[in-house]
Amino acid sequence: MNNTSIISPTLFFALAASMAVAVAGCAGEGEFIGEETSEETGEDTGSEDVSLISLTINGSSERVVIDEAMVVSLQAEVSGAVERVDFFDLEDGTLLASDMESPYEAFWIADGEDDNGLRTFEAVVVGVEGSEDSGTVRAEIELPGAGDPRWTLDLPLLPKHSGLVTVPSGAIMFADEMLGAVDTDGGITWEVLPFEGQAIAFDGSSGEVLVMGADDGDLNFAGVSSSGELRWTSTLDAGWTVDLEGMVIRGRRMAVVATWGGNGNPVLFVIDRGDNGQVFEPLWFSDPGENGDEETTLGNIVFREDGSLLVPLFQDLGADGVSNKLLAYDEAGGMSTVYESTDLGLRLSTVAVADGQVFLGGEEDGKGVLMRLDADGEVLSSATVGDEVSGLRADRGGVVFAAPIIQPIGADLFAGRVDDLGELDWVNAFVDNEIEGEVVSAIDVNDLGYTYLLTLAGEGLRLRSIHP
Known part of the structure; x- marks a missing residue:
């Protein structure tokens, strides 16, 4: 027997309509029957329990x-x-x-x-x-000890000029016309610059690295990505015959230390880079060694948070002794003196600024000296390390430093870190019995505290990465 019931179409649609009314009455007006989910995240938001x-x-x-x-x-x-x-x-x-x-x-x-x-x-x-x-x-x-080498590379390059800055992916270095992108594991990808590089700086506003050179009165510039890609080049016909020593960047302003090709006297000049960072116009220059026959040298330079530029200056005045100054230049080129000393054994060469404090490095009586100053130029502390503190870079309130050993006494180079109270965090002595000392080319540190140190060592360059 067939037990299948037959329902007419009219009766079927009437039953369906009555069921829909019953469901709506149980749910309440506007309620949704089922599992509610977030349209944005897809997460279950209907259940009270998490x-x-x-x-x-x-x-x-x-x-x-x-x-x-x-x-x-x-x-x-x-x-x-x-x-x-x-x-x-x-x-x-x-x-x-x-x-x-x-x-x-x-x-x-x-x-x-x-x-x-x-x-x-x-x-x-x-x-x-x-x-x-x-x-x-x-x-x-399982972090290594502070100051322990992460890796060391010996590069068969003996350039006239070399330098380095850190980037998030590692570091960018140059050696004359060679441009290298260094990754965190020590691998290097090389590219050729269209000119001979002499100075390098990181542009925090664009995230680019700028390499600069000088040739026959022209100033040459190249913009490099943080991965080492050459993005653009530009030339400024300044009419200056100079040899570049170093540069720093803050916003549109680029400050450069150089020496005149004719007499070797140091010069400091500041360039406006335009809105896009690629148009260069000289703003002002200072020639502190133009008067007299005294020996004058300028150290590496740094911008302060207020936009002023700090420059260490050393002058050998002959029979009149010596003069060491830390000069401050405002945005218009106005100069003032932050610190001054006439101690015969002192020679300042490098400066860094960390959290408003000023760190000065150089040598004093044949030993490396590292001084910590307040914003007014008062000496807060002083320490000696190596034979000369020739490299400084701000690092999370303190500074990292490099101090070569000029005379071979079992070590070629000290590298270390000093905190914001002038206390030594760590120091490491690097020894190579095959060479007699190393010359610091550049030192920089990234946001995590890894130090990158570039030196001239024997017949080539040596690049180290050091654990924080």
Whole structure:
């Protein structure tokens, strides 16, 4: 027997309409029956209870090993009606972050030996109705000692000019017409500049690196990406025969230290780079050695936060002794003296500014000297290291320095860091029995504290990366 019931089309549509009315009455006007999700994130927002689906560290849910300074990323995947996710470092009970929007994440910086050991991070998901869920991940921190070499490269280049600046991907260096992009593992990709480079600086406003050279009265410029790609070149017919010693950049202004080709006297000049950073117009120059026959040298230069330019100056006045000054130039080229000394054994050559304090380096009575000054030029502390402090760079409130050993006594070079109180954080002595000393070409440090040090060592260049 066939038990199939036959329903007429009219009766079928009437039943369907009555069922729709019944469902709407149970749900209430405007309510949605089913699982509600966020249109933006796809997360379940209908349930009052929250759940931590996963917690990862640097993309892994397993224990990770961190053996170099880095920014550690924590990310939580959650479900439910979430108010926020709190991230904790359980080793010291620190709340790293409270994130109220997806993706839920926090960051922690591993940057020194004090961080070494097993470290546990926790994420606590807090719901809008007060429910909670949590989970943990772990990291084994195995950072090398501060000042330990990360890697060392010997390059078969013996240029007349060389220099280096750090970039997020490593460093950009030049050696005459050779341009090198150095990655964090010490690999180098080379490119050829259209002129012979003599100075290099990082442009914080554009993220580019500028390389500069001088030839037959022309000043040549090249813009380089942080990956080492040559982007543009420009030439300024200045009519100056100069040999460039160094440069720094702040906004539109570029300050350059050079020596005149005719008499070898030092000169400082400032150039306006235009709105796009590629049009160059001289603003002013200062020639502090133009009067008299005294020996005058200018050290490396640096901009302060107020826009003034600091320049170390040394003059050998013959029978009248010596003069050491730290000069400050305002934006219009007006000059004032921040610090002055007539001590016969002192010779200043380098300067750095960190958190308003001024650090001065040079040599005094045959030893390297590193002084810390306040904004008014008063000496707060002084220390000796090596035979000459010939390289300084600001680093997170303090400075990193390079101090060669001029006479072979078992070490060729000291590199180290001094904090904002003038205390020595770390120092390392680099020894090579095959050569007699190294000459510092450049020193720079990145945001994580890795120092890059370029020297002339024997018959070539030597490039080091040093752990913070």
